[in-house]
Amino acid sequence: MTPLQQFIETHPRLFVLTGAGVSTDSGIPDYRGREGEWKRAPPVTLQAFMHDHATRQRYWARSLIGWPHFSRAQPNPAHRALAQLERRGQIERLVTQNVDRLHQHAGSERVVDLHGRLDEVRCMACDWRAPRDAFQLQLTERNPAWQHLDATIAPDGDADLDGQDFARFDVPACQRCGGIVKPDVVFFGEGVPRERVETATQALHASDAMLVVGSSLMVYSGYRFVQAAAKAGKPVAAVTLGRTRADALLSLKVDARCSDALAFVLDAEPLTAA
Numbered sequence: 001m002t003p004l005q006q007f008i009e010t011h012p013r014l015f016v017l018t019g020a021g022v023s024t025d026s027g028i029p030d031y032r033g034r035e036g037e038w039k040r041a042p043p044v045t046l047q048a049f050m051h052d053h054a055t056r057q058r059y060w061a062r063s064l065i066g067w068p069h070f071s072r073a074q075p076n077p078a079h080r081a082l083a084q085l086e087r088r089g090q091i092e093r094l095v096t097q098n099v100d101r102l103h104q105h106a107g108s109e110r111v112v113d114l115h116g117r118l119d120e121v122r123c124m125a126c127d128w129r130a131p132r133d134a135f136q137l138q139l140t141e142r143n144p145a146w147q148h149l150d151a152t153i154a155p156d157g158d159a160d161l162d163g164q165d166f167a168r169f170d171v172p173a174c175q176r177c178g179g180i181v182k183p184d185v186v187f188f189g190e191g192v193p194r195e196r197v198e199t200a201t202q203a204l205h206a207s208d209a210m211l212v213v214g215s216s217l218m219v220y221s222g223y224r225f226v227q228a229a230a231k232a233g234k235p236v237a238a239v240t241l242g243r244t245r246a247d248a249l250l251s252l253k254v255d256a257r258c259s260d261a262l263a264f265v266l267d268a269e270p271l272t273a274a
Contacts, residue, residue: 002032004254005264007237010088011209013036015200015229016082017222019215021240022258023098025076027069029155034242037193043156046190047147050124050180057166063183064139065151066159067132070118078213082263083107093203097215097222099156099185112200114192114221116185133180135172142170156185164204192221204228212238214258217245229233 001009008014020030031043049057049123077084083106085091094111096103099118103111122129137219140147146169151159174181186192210229215238217223226246229236236250238244239261247253 002264003252004239007080007130007209007235007252008085008211011207012090012234013206013208014090014206015092015207015210015225015234016085016213017210017215017225018082018094018096018098018103018213019217019222019225020098021214021216022078022082022113023073023100023214025078025104025257025259026073026100026102027098027153027176028073028115029153031155034051037121043158045172046187049182049187052170054166056171056180057169060139060171061143061146061164061166061169062151062159062161063157064136064143064146066153067136067151069153069159069207070100070157071133073100073102075102076259077105077266078258079103079108081102081259082213083263084265086110092207093111094120095200095203095222095225097219111201114186114196114200116183118185120184121161121181122184123174123177124182126174126177128174128176128179130175132183135255140170149236149264153172157183186221200211200225201228204234205232207234209234210236212244213262214237214240214241214242215244216240228259239249241245 024030041105044059088107094108095114097115099115101117101119119130119132120129121135151161154160205223213220223245226236227251230249235251236249238250239254241260
């Protein structure tokens with residue numbers, strides 16, 4: 001039995017936090033390297049998106065190209081392993097920093113999308129909402145010449161379109177009030193909605209240990225849960241490639257790909273009730 005297997009078997013009420021590393025095997029790139037450093041320019045901030053039209057043009061042009069690839073991503077073995085643990089009753093709550101909904105697609109139900117979901121858009125003025133696929137149609141109808149551009153896929157439904165002139169990119173406004181439309185995700189510089197944090201915090205209190213999967217914990221919105229677990233005396237294990245911000249607080253560190261480290265869950269026979 002590996003140390004990770006023993007950790008999961010010993011602590012049957014897990015609070016799970018996942019990050020970008022859990023989705024890389026699904027073809028979605030991550031932002032950070034082994035030492036927690038940015039692999040690319042940091043993502044757009046809420047302030048820039050809301051106050052600069054040129055920033056919105058650049059964002060939605062890149063998103064137009066990146067969305068088809070992102071939306072086709074499928075759950076990988078790590079997602080399925082965590083869904084299996086939930087079905088066995090071993091996960092109190094799964095909190096994800098990802099916006100791809102792949103945990104839900106794999107079958108997980110007790111999920112908190114800490115940073116929102118990329119498959120929906122919302123108006124920042126009147127809170128009108130629509131599926132991202134519907135907004136994609138508006139983007140392509142208004143900007144037909146852009147949809148055939150070739151670009152390298154980037155994290156979170158983005159694409160690298162360096163050297164392009166975005167000045168004529170036509171960004172649709174809210175159909176209801178004409179306001180600014182934004183993906184329903186938490187941008188850098190934007191606070192996580194309080195109810196999500198409270199739901200996650202309550203689940204952490206009810207758990208007996210914390211498992212981090214695929215996160216460097218460099219973003220405070222995730223790191224704070226490790227701090228809270230450590231303060232409460234709950235052991236914390238992490239499965240991720242490279243350094244995390246919380247290495248000093250971990251009871252167990254597994255430096256491996258998430259799918260590889262959790263393969264034993266899918267290999268095991270399902271637990272049956274006594």
